[in-house]
Amino acid sequence: MIELLPPGAILILGGLLVPLLPGRLKPWAGVALPVLGFIHLLALDKGFVRTLVVFGYELTPVRIDGLSLVFGYVFFIAAILGGIYGLHVRDNVQLAAALTYVGSAIGGVFAGDLITLFIYWELTAVTSVFLVWAGRTKRAARAGMRYLVIQVGSGVILLAGVILHFVDGGSLEFGKLIGADGRLGSAGIGVLLIFIAFGIKCAFPLLHNWLQDAYPESTVTGTVYLSIFTTKLAVYALARGFPGTGILIVIGAVMTAFPIFFAVIENDLRRVLTYSLNNQLGFMVVGIGIGTQLAINGTAAYAFANIIFEGLLFMAMGAVLLRTGTCLGSELGGLYKTMPRTAALCIVGAASISAFPFLSGFVTKPLILDETASGHHVVIYLMLLFASAGVFHHSGIKIPYFAFFAHDSGKRVKEAPGHMLFAMAVMAVMCIGIGVYPEILYRVLPYPMEYHAYTTTHVITQYQLLLFSALAFVFLQKTGLYPPELRSVNLDFDWTYRKALPALVRGSVSLGRVAVGAILVPTRSLVDRVLRLVYQLHGPEGVFARTWTTGSIAFWAVVVLCGYLLYFLAR
Amino acid sequence: MSDHNDHERRYWLDDKRNVNKVCYALYTVCAGFALADLFPYKQHLHFDFEYWPGFSSIYGYVSCVALVLAATQLRKVLKRDEDYYD
Numbered sequence: 001m002i003e004l005l006p007p008g009a010i011l012i013l014g015g016l017l018v019p020l021l022p023g024r025l026k027p028w029a030g031v032a033l034p035v036l037g038f039i040h041l042l043a044l045d046k047g048f049v050r051t052l053v054v055f056g057y058e059l060t061p062v063r064i065d066g067l068s069l070v071f072g073y074v075f076f077i078a079a080i081l082g083g084i085y086g087l088h089v090r091d092n093v094q095l096a097a098a099l100t101y102v103g104s105a106i107g108g109v110f111a112g113d114l115i116t117l118f119i120y121w122e123l124t125a126v127t128s129v130f131l132v133w134a135g136r137t138k139r140a141a142r143a144g145m146r147y148l149v150i151q152v153g154s155g156v157i158l159l160a161g162v163i164l165h166f167v168d169g170g171s172l173e174f175g176k177l178i179g180a181d182g183r184l185g186s187a188g189i190g191v192l193l194i195f196i197a198f199g200i201k202c203a204f205p206l207l208h209n210w211l212q213d214a215y216p217e218s219t220v221t222g223t224v225y226l227s228i229f230t231t232k233l234a235v236y237a238l239a240r241g242f243p244g245t246g247i248l249i250v251i252g253a254v255m256t257a258f259p260i261f262f263a264v265i266e267n268d269l270r271r272v273l274t275y276s277l278n279n280q281l282g283f284m285v286v287g288i289g290i291g292t293q294l295a296i297n298g299t300a301a302y303a304f305a306n307i308i309f310e311g312l313l314f315m316a317m318g319a320v321l322l323r324t325g326t327c328l329g330s331e332l333g334g335l336y337k338t339m340p341r342t343a344a345l346c347i348v349g350a351a352s353i354s355a356f357p358f359l360s361g362f363v364t365k366p367l368i369l370d371e372t373a374s375g376h377h378v379v380i381y382l383m384l385l386f387a388s389a390g391v392f393h394h395s396g397i398k399i400p401y402f403a404f405f406a407h408d409s410g411k412r413v414k415e416a417p418g419h420m421l422f423a424m425a426v427m428a429v430m431c432i433g434i435g436v437y438p439e440i441l442y443r444v445l446p447y448p449m450e451y452h453a454y455t456t457t458h459v460i461t462q463y464q465l466l467l468f469s470a471l472a473f474v475f476l477q478k479t480g481l482y483p484p485e486l487r488s489v490n491l492d493f494d495w496t497y498r499k500a501l502p503a504l505v506r507g508s509v510s511l512g513r514v515a516v517g518a519i520l521v522p523t524r525s526l527v528d529r530v531l532r533l534v535y536q537l538h539g540p541e542g543v544f545a546r547t548w549t550t551g552s553i554a555f556w557a558v559v560v561l562c563g564y565l566l567y568f569l570a571r
Numbered sequence: 572m573s574d575h576n577d578h579e580r581r582y583w584l585d586d587k588r589n590v591n592k593v594c595y596a597l598y599t600v601c602a603g604f605a606l607a608d609l610f611p612y613k614q615h616l617h618f619d620f621e622y623w624p625g626f627s628s629i630y631g632y633v634s635c636v637a638l639v640l641a642a643t644q645l646r647k648v649l650k651r652d653e654d655y656y657d
Binding site: 138260261265336337370389408467471475 | 614626630639651
C-alpha cells in the first residue's frame with residue numbers, strides 16, 4: 001500500500017486539506033506532514049522503481065537511487081525545519097502552498113521519466129507563486145506574476161523539449177540526456193530545449209532575475225521555503241541529465257562571479273541572499289559541468305550543505321524582518337543587543353557558507369574545487385577562488401554585520417520567537433556536525449568515495465583566503481571606501497522586461513499609430529468619396545433609387561413590345 | 572533580553588576601543604597565518620602558483636578589494652530610486 005504513493009504525495013494531498021484544520025492545529029501540519037513523508041521515504045528501498053503504462057507509454061513515477069536520495073533527504077529535513085520555523089503562521093494560503101510546493105519538488109526529484117518530471121516541474125511553479133503572492137503587497141503581486149510567467153514558461157519549454165526529444169527517437173526515461181562528448185552542439189533540439197528549461201529554473205546568467213525579483217517579496221517563512229526547493233530541483237535535474245556538459249563549467253563560473261558584485265551594493269538583505277544563492281548555484285553547476293563521479297558527489301554534497309546554511313541565513317533574516325518589519329541594511333544595525341541568539345546563529349550560517357574549517361561548507365565545496373583543478377581549468381579555478389572570497393565578503397560578513405552590528409539603528413526589538421530559534425539552532429548544529437564529521441554526509445552521496453577535507457595545506461590556505469578577505473573588509477570600512485547601504489534599487493537584467501520591453505512595446509504602438517494614420521487618412525477619404533457618389537446615385541434621392549408607378553411601367557412595356565412588333569413586320 | 576535598561580546599558584562593542592581590539596586581534600591572526608607560508612607545509616596542490624608564499628592571502632585580499640571597488644563603480648551606473656519600478 002505504502003509503495004503506491006510516490007514520495008511527496010503525502011505533502012501534496014495533506015497540504016490541500018490544511019485549510020480544513022482548526023486554526024491552532026494548522027501550522028503543526030507543516031511539521032507533521034513532512035515528518036510522515038520522510039518516514040514514508042525511509043520505508044522505500046534504495047533501487048525501488050515503480051512503472052506505469054499510460055496510453056501505451058511506459059512512465060516511471062518513482063525511482064529511488066543514490067542521486068535522488070541525497071536531494072530527497074535534505075528536502076525533507078529542510079521541510080520539517082521550515083515547518084517548525086513557521087509555527088506562528090495561521091495563513092491557509094501560505095501553509096497549503098508551502099506543503100504542496102515542497103511535495104511537488106520532492107516528487108520531481110524522484111520522477112523517473114520526463115513526463116512525470118514535467119508535471120512536478122509545473123506544479124512547483126504554480127504552488128510556489130502563492131508563496132510570493134502571500135506577501136500581499138502590490139509589489140509581491142506583480143513580482144509573483146512575472147515569476148509565474150517565467151516558471152510556467154520553463155515548464156512549457158521543458159514539455160516542448162520532451163516531445164521533440166521523444167519524436168526524435170529519444171527515450172522518455174529521465175537519464176543522462178547529453179551525449180558522451182558532452183557537447184550541446186551535437187545534441188538534438190529537444191535536448192537543447194530541456195537544457196534551457198533546466199537553466200531557467202537554475203537561474204543561469206541572464207535567465208536568473210526571477211530569483212532576485214520574486215523571492216524577497218514573499219513572507220518571512222515563504223522566502224525560506226522558496227530559497228530551498230526550486231533551484232535545487234533544477235540542480236538535481238541538471239546533474240541527472242547533463243553531467244559532463246562542458247558549457248556548464250563556463251556558465252557555472254560566470255554564475256559564481258557576477259552576482260556577488262550586485263550583492264555588495266544591494267540594500268535589501270534578503271535580496272543580498274538571493275544573489276548569494278545564485279552564486280552558490282554556480283559552484284554546483286561547475287561541478288555538474290565537470291561531471292566526474294567526485295564532482296557530482298561534490299555538487300550533491302554542496303547542495304545538501306547549502307540548503308542548510310543558506311536556509312539558516314534566510315531564516316535569520318526572516319526573524320529580523322518579523323521583529324523589525326524591514327530587511328533593509330540601511331535601516332538595520334545594532335540588533336545583536338536584543339537579538340543575540342539570532343545573531344549568533346546567523347554567524348554560524350555565515351561562517352558555513354564562507355567555508356570556514358570545521359563547518360559544512362569547508363568539507364563540501366573543495367570537492368568541486370579540487371575536481372576543477374584536476375581538470376586543469378586554471379581560469380575557472382581562479383574564478384571560483386575569487387567567488388569564494390566574495391561569498392565570505394557579502395554573505396559571511398555583510399549579512400551579519402549590517403543586520404546585527406554596524407551603526408546602531410536604535411531598534412530594540414524582541415529576540416526571535418522560540419520555535420524560530422529552535423529551527424535555526426538545529427540547522428546550525430547540522431552545519432557544525434557535517435563540518436566536524438563529514439563522513440555522515442559522504443555516506444549518502446551517489447558514488448562511494450574516500451575524501452579527506454582536513455589536510456594541513458587545505459586548512460591553512462583556506463584560513464588565509466578568508467582572513468585576508470576579512471582584512472580587506474576592515475581596510476575598506478576604515479578608509480570609507482566601502483559603499484554605504486543606501487535606500488535604492490539596482491538595475492539588473494529584469495530591467496529589460498520591466499522597463500525596456502514595455503517601453504519598446506509602447507514605442508512601437510505609438511509609432512504604429514503614426515504609421516497607420518499616415519496610410520489610413522488618405523485611404524479613408526478616398527473610400528468616403530466613393531461612398532458619397534454611390535449614395536448620390538443609389539441613396540433615397542438617387543437616380544437609381546426612384547420608385548416608378550405601375551402605369552409608367554406598363555406604358556414602357558407597351559412601347560418595347562410595339563417596337564418589337566414593328567421590327568418583326570419590317571423584316 | 573528585553574529588560575527596560577537596554578537603552579542605558581552599554582555593550583562591550585559600544586566602546587570604540589573594544590572595536591579596535593577586535594581589529595588588532597584580526598591583524599594578529601592574519602599575520603600569524605601569513606607567516607605560516609615561511610614553512611614548506613604545502614602539499615598536493617594542483618597548480619604551481621598555489622605554492623608561492625602568500626598566494627592565498629594576497630589573492631583573498633586583492634579579490635575583495637577589487638570586488639568592492641568594482642561594485643562601487645557599478646553602483647554609479649545601476650543605482651536608481653527605490654520606487655523606480657513602481
